Amino acid sequence: MTNNATMHEHDVIVVGGGGAGLRAAIAAEEEGADVAIVTKLHPVRSHTGAAEGGINAALRDGDDPTDHAYDTMKGSDYLGDAPAIETLCETSPEETIQLEHWGMPFSREEDGRVSQRPFGGLSFPRTTYAGAETGHHLLHTMYEQVVKRGVTVYDEFYVMDLAVTDHPDPEERECHGCIAYNIKSGDLVGFEADGVILATGGDGQAFDHTTNAVANTGDGLAMAYRAGVPVEDPEFVQFHPTTLPSTGVLISEGVRGEGGILYNSEGERFLFERGYANNDGELASRDVVARAELTEVNEGRGVNDEYVDLDMRHLGEERIVDRLENILHLAEDFEGVDGLEEPMPVKPGQHYHMGGIETDENGETCVSGLYAAGECACVSVHGSNRLGGNALPELIVFGARAGYDAAGRDLGEARIDTGPSARSETETDLDTPVSPGALDGAEPDAVADGGALATDAEAVVEDALERQRERVETLLERDGINHAEIRSDLQDAMTQFVNVFREKEGLQQALEAIRDCRERYQNVAVADPSRTFNTDLLHTIETRNLIDVAETITLGALARDEFRGAHWRKEHQERKDDEWLKHTMVSWNGGDPDIFYTDVILEGEEKTYEPKVRSY
Amino acid sequence: MSTGITRPEEEEETESQAVGAARAAGESAYGQARMNETEIDAANEASQRRARRAVEDADHTVELKVFRYDPEVPEKEKPRFDSFTVPFAKGMTVLDALMWARDHYDSSLTFRHSCRQAVCGSDALFVDGKQRLGCKTQVADLADDGVPGEVRIEPLPHAEVVKDLVVDMEHFYDQMESVEPYFQDEDTPDGLNEQRQSRENREKIKMSTRCIWCGACMSSCNIAAGDNEYLGPAAINKAYRFAMDEREGEDLTEHRLNIIEQEHGVWRCQTQFSCTEVCPKDIPLTEHIQALKREAVKKNLKFW
Ligand SMILES: Cc1cc2nc3c(=O)[nH]c(=O)nc-3n(C[C@H](O)[C@H](O)[C@H](O)COP(=O)(O)OP(=O)(O)OC[C@H]3O[C@@H](n4cnc5c(N)ncnc54)[C@H](O)[C@@H]3O)c2cc1C
Ligand code: SF4
Numbered sequence: 001m002t003n004n005a006t007m008h009e010h011d012v013i014v015v016g017g018g019g020a021g022l023r024a025a026i027a028a029e030e031e032g033a034d035v036a037i038v039t040k041l042h043p044v045r046s047h048t049g050a051a052e053g054g055i056n057a058a059l060r061d062g063d064d065p066t067d068h069a070y071d072t073m074k075g076s077d078y079l080g081d082a083p084a085i086e087t088l089c090e091t092s093p094e095e096t097i098q099l100e101h102w103g104m105p106f107s108r109e110e111d112g113r114v115s116q117r118p119f120g121g122l123s124f125p126r127t128t129y130a131g132a133e134t135g136h137h138l139l140h141t142m143y144e145q146v147v148k149r150g151v152t153v154y155d156e157f158y159v160m161d162l163a164v165t166d167h168p169d170p171e172e173r174e175c176h177g178c179i180a181y182n183i184k185s186g187d188l189v190g191f192e193a194d195g196v197i198l199a200t201g202g203d204g205q206a207f208d209h210t211t212n213a214v215a216n217t218g219d220g221l222a223m224a225y226r227a228g229v230p231v232e233d234p235e236f237v238q239f240h241p242t243t244l245p246s247t248g249v250l251i252s253e254g255v256r257g258e259g260g261i262l263y264n265s266e267g268e269r270f271l272f273e274r275g276y277a278n279n280d281g282e283l284a285s286r287d288v289v290a291r292a293e294l295t296e297v298n299e300g301r302g303v304n305d306e307y308v309d310l311d312m313r314h315l316g317e318e319r320i321v322d323r324l325e326n327i328l329h330l331a332e333d334f335e336g337v338d339g340l341e342e343p344m345p346v347k348p349g350q351h352y353h354m355g356g357i358e359t360d361e362n363g364e365t366c367v368s369g370l371y372a373a374g375e376c377a378c379v380s381v382h383g384s385n386r387l388g389g390n391a392l393p394e395l396i397v398f399g400a401r402a403g404y405d406a407a408g409r410d411l412g413e414a415r416i417d418t419g420p421s422a423r424s425e426t427e428t429d430l431d432t433p434v435s436p437g438a439l440d441g442a443e444p445d446a447v448a449d450g451g452a453l454a455t456d457a458e459a460v461v462e463d464a465l466e467r468q469r470e471r472v473e474t475l476l477e478r479d480g481i482n483h484a485e486i487r488s489d490l491q492d493a494m495t496q497f498v499n500v501f502r503e504k505e506g507l508q509q510a511l512e513a514i515r516d517c518r519e520r521y522q523n524v525a526v527a528d529p530s531r532t533f534n535t536d537l538l539h540t541i542e543t544r545n546l547i548d549v550a551e552t553i554t555l556g557a558l559a560r561d562e563f564r565g566a567h568w569r570k571e572h573q574e575r576k577d578d579e580w581l582k583h584t585m586v587s588w589n590g591g592d593p594d595i596f597y598t599d600v601i602l603e604g605e606e607k608t609y610e611p612k613v614r615s616y
Numbered sequence: 617m618s619t620g621i622t623r624p625e626e627e628e629e630t631e632s633q634a635v636g637a638a639r640a641a642g643e644s645a646y647g648q649a650r651m652n653e654t655e656i657d658a659a660n661e662a663s664q665r666r667a668r669r670a671v672e673d674a675d676h677t678v679e680l681k682v683f684r685y686d687p688e689v690p691e692k693e694k695p696r697f698d699s700f701t702v703p704f705a706k707g708m709t710v711l712d713a714l715m716w717a718r719d720h721y722d723s724s725l726t727f728r729h730s731c732r733q734a735v736c737g738s739d740a741l742f743v744d745g746k747q748r749l750g751c752k753t754q755v756a757d758l759a760d761d762g763v764p765g766e767v768r769i770e771p772l773p774h775a776e777v778v779k780d781l782v783v784d785m786e787h788f789y790d791q792m793e794s795v796e797p798y799f800q801d802e803d804t805p806d807g808l809n810e811q812r813q814s815r816e817n818r819e820k821i822k823m824s825t826r827c828i829w830c831g832a833c834m835s836s837c838n839i840a841a842g843d844n845e846y847l848g849p850a851a852i853n854k855a856y857r858f859a860m861d862e863r864e865g866e867d868l869t870e871h872r873l874n875i876i877e878q879e880h881g882v883w884r885c886q887t888q889f890s891c892t893e894v895c896p897k898d899i900p901l902t903e904h905i906q907a908l909k910r911e912a913v914k915k916n917l918k919f920w
């Protein structure tokens with residue numbers, strides 16, 4: 001056989017070795033499970049390493065988890081679920097201190113305690129940091145603990161699909177493992193497990209311009225979606241206003257915090273002079289600044305028709321080198337610009353996906369045995385807008401919970417209901433120009449095409465393995481076109497139409513473009529015939545995942561005709577609580593997407609959060 | 617510009633590939649592409665035309681000379697260099713140029729990369745004769761006058777090449793993990809109390825904690841090239857990071873010094889500074905190795 005199909009068995013499989021995956025694996029190991037991490041990148045190469053700012057945790061006198069919860073709920077624009085938010089804020093302190101006990105090199109105060117700093121939207125300086133490289137240290141510290149515990153890591157194994165039973169109702173389905181491609185050898189491997197935790201991170205590659213890594217292709221989200229798990233609130237995507245134009249590398253908010261100024265091509269300080277933010281100017285919230293920048297460019301006042309200038313020269317060399325040294329390196333290395341001599345070009349870029357795989361506060365999805373944690377998941381703590389410093393605590397809090405639960409620890413019954421049965425309402429009149437979902441007679445997806453119902457775990461994995469084997473053979477053997485142009489057209493369409501500005505017509509055009517990509521994708525083939533390290537094959541499969549991700553984002557964006565958090569609609573520039581205080585769910589539904597809504601849970605343990613105007 | 621790899625001829629197909637193809641064409645639901653052969657050819661030609669036009673329209677181009685090797689593909693069994701002409705734009709990194717070449721000329725061109733911002737450590741390469749991160753190297757900086765000419769890109773020396781620019785990292789990982797690179801102190805404070813660490817001590821280990829496991833240092837080191845068991849600069853730096861961290865007790869420090877004092881440990885280093893020169897995170901590796909040597913001497917004196 002070309003593919004030496006092999007099978008492995010573990011109690012728990014964690015897909016992904018970023019912050020969420022590592023924490024999940026450590027938790028499962030603590031609980032006594034035989035756990036393995038299967039990851040397409042070596043764990044230390046995960047994009048958690050790029051996080052700069054810090055981890056929000058209420059650690060100090062004068063601060064309290066309830067304040068953190070209040071800030072988070074307000075930041076979410078009342079689309080976060082209270083049980084998830086309260087769990088996050090109550091558990092973040094112990095999880096953060098746990099990292100310290102594992103040796104994470106946090107920055108320190110005079111008295112030797114860990115340092116915290118203020119961050120946007122927070123009522124207390126609770127962002128716990130390690131220099132400007134918090135994510136790097138968090139990632140490495142947890143990987144070190146994984147090494148210490150001898151957890152098995154299958155690194156450079158690309159997970160292609162889940163092994164899920166094919167019951168018609170997703171809530172009856174069971175996940176028995178997953179199928180991976182050994183990148184170095186080209187072998188396909190079946191992993192059989194009682195619990196599978198998806199921790200595959202972000203999906204910024206659905207956009208043309210992003211702070212996300214090249215590997216952030218939404219694989220886990222797409223796999224769970226096709227296995228029947230709803231994608232929750234997909235329309236909520238955070239765009240960061242200051243990213244470098246050629247690469248998308250993030251220029252921290254710190255530059256504006258220190259006094260950096262944004263100019264258009266006419267030398268105007270447009271945030272004030274054009275009235276976008278008369279009070280806060282450069283320090284207005286991320287979405288306001290991002291929209292202002294794009295308006296300038298669209299109206300012909302962009303520099304080179306593409307970006308605006310972020311100038312910090314007036315701060316003086318001494319202050320810049322002292323507080324923003326890292327920024328000088330980034331601008332120099334990734335844009336070829338000397339921030340001491342010239343302004344730095346910046347434009348908005350995709351940064352974070354609030355939406356994701358629907359889970360309850362124990363990390364479990366509606367498919368039994370299938371979990372998700374980290375950026376790929378939506379437990380919903382961020383609602384429609386994530387506060388800076390709230391993603392890293394999400395990784396460790398919900399990564400750990402998913403790990404414990406999958407390994408059998410009783411975390412109590414979840415308050416958040418999942419799956420189609422949690423539906424409160426169905427979307428019936430969405431005006432889509434083309435029908436989304438699978439093409440007629442398209443390739444079979446995660447759930448088998450009507451064969452006998454395999455329920456025996458091993459048989460389920462073997463069936464899935466066989467399907468993936470065929471998929472790989474087909475892509476390698478047939479003649480066809482390369483995926484790269486399809487991916488790039490998809491990214492362009494998303495950045496053009498589903499960016500910080502969204503309007504009905506544009507969103508419909510995006511759906512057409514996505515449909516076109518899907519159709520062209522029917523013709524892709526992998527030109528590299530090799531079994532060894534075939535990245536052509538992997539990127540081709542990722543592109544399929546990106547198509548599904550992009551479609552869920554766009555469907556959600558078209559459905560939600562209001563302005564909430566990061567989601568802005570031209571025709572509907574206000575928050576409509578009467579109509580839209582609800583989660584969007586997009587479910588694959590065997591290839592015929594079903595869009596429905598579920599209630600937001602604003603009732604906390606002790607109080608109910610009342611929606612208020614989000615102003616700072 | 618040479619074109620990339622073409623598909624092996626039908627008769628060169630291995631038996632197993634043929635079986636796979638038959639299966640795929642037979643019962644498989646994945647089936648054949650929906651465009652016919654002529655349409656596929658036309659689409660592929662159109663892509664090539666677009667690439668050529670981008671090159672013609674560019675003010676400047678850069679010529680990549682890229683090392684190619686694949687043990688499984690007949691044309692690539694013998695290592696060779698391919699050239700790719702890539703349109704140059706201000707801010708372009710070596711990684712950007714490689715990605716452009718892959719996406720427009722030859723999708724089999726293989727290299728690791730992910731973050732594009734010097735934190736994931738995936739793309740340490742041998743660029744114009746020096747170990748560098750592809751994503752952190754501006755193409756313009758490789759030319760004296762800022763106008764790019766030719767850039768030579770090879771896999772890291774002293775490592776086994778898996779394919780094209782990808783090298784086997786297993787040995788590097790083994791060395792890293794052999795120094796017990798994890799906090800071992802079990803005696804941590806209760807509840808929400810952190811271990812205290814002075815600012816000075818944090819400062820002392822700060823640079824050592826920046827390592828991104830890229831392997832550039834190991835590849836540049838002559839000693840490591842000659843002694844496969846030598847721990848290498850990155851692993852010793854990792855040991856330094858823990859040995860110098862005041863939060864771990866003295867017993868552990870001693871244990872850690874024993875590890876790096878082994879036959880293939882710190883004493884092998886001949887302070888040639890090549891690792892320090894190539895480290896993309898500016899870690900003073902040689903200094904750290906010297907510091908550990910001093911600590912080891914101190915420890916040994918104590919036990920005399
Ligand atoms: C530039 C930047 C700065 C940020 N700064 C902050 C900050 O200061 N504070 C904060 O709270 N948040 C911050 N964030 C957000 C936060 O860092 C991320 O949301 C978070 O790190 C994601 O972690 P993760 O574990 O979910 O995913 P990742 O770290 O991306 O890990 C994903 C893992 O999944 C694996 N994987 C993916 N697909 C597959 C597959 N098909 N098969 C096998 N394995 C797979 C990958 O190999 C990887 O190991 C920042 C984000 C960015 C981009
Ligand atoms: S010490 Fe520097 S060169 Fe060596 S692996 Fe770490 S980051 Fe790379």
Ligand code: FES
Pocket residue numbers: 711728729730731732733734735736737738739740749750751752
């Ligand atoms: S791509 Fe991550 S270090 Fe270069």
